[in-house]
Amino acid sequence: MTNYEKLCRKPLLFRMFTGLSAAEFDQLVADLEPVWLARKAERAAGRPRQRKPGAGRPVKLLFTERLLMVLLYYRVYVPQEFVGFLFGVDKGTVSRGVQELGLCMAGVFRIPERQVRIDPDDLVAVFVDATEQPVNRPSRRQRRSYSGKKKRHTVTHQVVVTRKRKEPGDKQKVRIKAVSKAAKGRVHDKKMYDQSRLRIAPEVPKSGDSGYQGSNLRVPRKKPRNGALSDEEKRSNRRLARERIVAEHGIGKMKIWRIAADRYRNPPRRHTVMMKNVAELHNRMYG
DSSP: OOHHHHHHTOHHHHHHHHSSOHHHHHHHHHHHHHHHHHHHHHHHHTSOOSSOTTOSSOOOSOHHHHHHHHHHHHHHOOOHHHHHHHHTOOHHHHHHHHHHHHHHHHHHHOOOSSBOOOOTTBOSOEEEEEEEEEBOOOSSOHHHHEETTTTEEEEEEEEEEEEBOOOTTOOOOEEEEEEOOOEETTSOHHHHHHHHOOBOOTTSOEEOOGGGTTSSSBOOOOOOTTOOOOHHHHHHHHHHHHHHHHHHHHHHHHTTSGGGTSOBOSOGGGHHHHHHHHHHHHHHHHO
């Protein structure tokens, strides 16, 4: 019996280990497997064969097990040696699986970096926020990655969130609409927003936190020096906080996949792909 078959018998464990329900996982398999097979065939056709097809060591993990292995790695972010031990493979197989399936997911998910599209079942409002993740201390140019807010070396992404229309009695659902390229931890939120040049329809309201003062976003009113906010300004800030809390909720649920929350140990060049994949996994499960 495979690990997939064992987990299917225990739905709560399936979701705990992967972040997805069994039904969402099966849909993900149906979406990704043709792409993975096409990439595999293209890679095999691009170089001359040394042996006949089928020669060599047989494949130990089928696609379902391979995807389960990658999602488990995303979800708990334990060392690859430990994941390999659970699936009976070595670290190299885990590393290749994470890289190959990560690119396959990015090709299918296609989370944008700039274009923000409002779906018919979305409320017409956009919320922008930034999230930081700890990284290993760089060997060179360390100050560029040092976050004065977190007091450690980090990598930062800008995330755009919308709210989904809900029926009375339902919980509020949010969707991740865009994830920017990775920026060094020293980059300010407003600078990252200016550099991202988001494409949002002019009639769509856009909101952010106080880190976006001076941008075209709707932000909280700051208390003037040697002054105080009026009662109306305080009420306005509270209304905005109640609206834009969905951005915090969306980012918080993304970090259920610990690869997006714990200290990032993989190559930095793959961080943007990973964050976009986690954003779509969030949308499939919670959006």
